[in-house]
Amino acid sequence: DTGVSQNPRHKITKRGQNVTFRCDPISEHNRLYWYRQTLGQGPEFLTYFQNEAQLEKSRLLSDRFSAERPKGSFSTLEIQRTEQGDSAMYLCASSSPRGVNSPLHFGNGTRLTVT
Amino acid sequence: AQSVTQPDIHITVSEGASLELRCNYSYGATPYLFWYVQSPGQGLQLLLKYFSGDTLVQGIKGFEAEFKRSQSSFNLRKPSVHWSDAAEYFCAVGAPSGGSYIPTFGRGTSLIVHP
Numbered sequence: 001d002t003g004v005s006q007n008p009r010h011k012i013t014k015r016g017q018n019v020t021f022r023c024d025p026i027s028e029h030n031r032l033y034w035y036r037q038t039l040g041q042g043p044e045f046l047t048y049f050q051n052e053a054q055l056e057k058s059r060l061l062s063d064r065f066s067a068e069r070p071k072g073s074f075s076t077l078e079i080q081r082t083e084q085g086d087s088a089m090y091l092c093a094s095s096s097p098r099g100v101n102s103p104l105h106f107g108n109g110t111r112l113t114v115t
Numbered sequence: 116a117q118s119v120t121q122p123d124i125h126i127t128v129s130e131g132a133s134l135e136l137r138c139n140y141s142y143g144a145t146p147y148l149f150w151y152v153q154s155p156g157q158g159l160q161l162l163l164k165y166f167s168g169d170t171l172v173q174g175i176k177g178f179e180a181e182f183k184r185s186q187s188s189f190n191l192r193k194p195s196v197h198w199s200d201a202a203e204y205f206c207a208v209g210a211p212s213g214g215s216y217i218p219t220f221g222r223g224t225s226l227i228v229h230p
Contacts (some may be wrong), residue, residue, distance in 0.1 A: 004158070011204050042119075042205050042220030048212060056212055078198070091151045091158060100215060101147070106158035 004107035025094030119221035136191040138206030163212040194219030
């Protein structure tokens with residue numbers, strides 16, 4: 001169990017640029033979640049995959065945001081035409097297919113700063 | 116839709132003192148409930164979870180929580196706090212989705228430990 005890996009750890013970009021984050025879940029975890037966390041707040045749900053299928057999307061996920069998990073392994077989260085309000089920590093989590101009560105394992109996140 | 120309220124933004128305790136962090140949830144069915152801890156710049160670590168059964172749940176690092184349906188609460192407790200417990204604590208309620216669940220988090224409580 002090497003843990004959930006997120007890259008990059010930090011990203012600074014200018015407003016209007018596109019950014020892409022990567023999440024590598026724990027091996028054999030078929031469920032993968034993306035959350036966004038702003039300063040002083042709890043994580044807010046963005047989207048959820050089971051294998052390669054995107055089963056849930058939050059209203060927070062505007063059309064500038066897109067997430068993929070093409071082979072049911074790693075996932076990418078892309079933000080197009082970034083805005084200053086997109087500055088946040090983006091967290092990825094995964095969980096095992098063994099039972100409905102499998103806990104979520106979180107990565108250390110990617111901190112995005114939009115200037 | 117489910118929601119979580121953590122009424123205390125900051126809690127300050129002395130090392131060795133007891134601790135109780137409050138959490139109230141809103142959910143129409145039997146909830147899945149969780150407490151997570153987050154150290155600065157890190158992801159979230161699961162402390163404990165409740166799905167069913169015994170309403171007093173034991174977790175890691177000496178933490179416990181009690182589910183009280185009548186009060187819609189899931190308060191976190193520890194009998195003796197250590198300086199290393201200083202962190203951000205998040206309560207979450209899980210909504211079933213596709214054979215799993217999607218946690219909704221509260222805004223968090225920051226724990227400060229005085230020597």
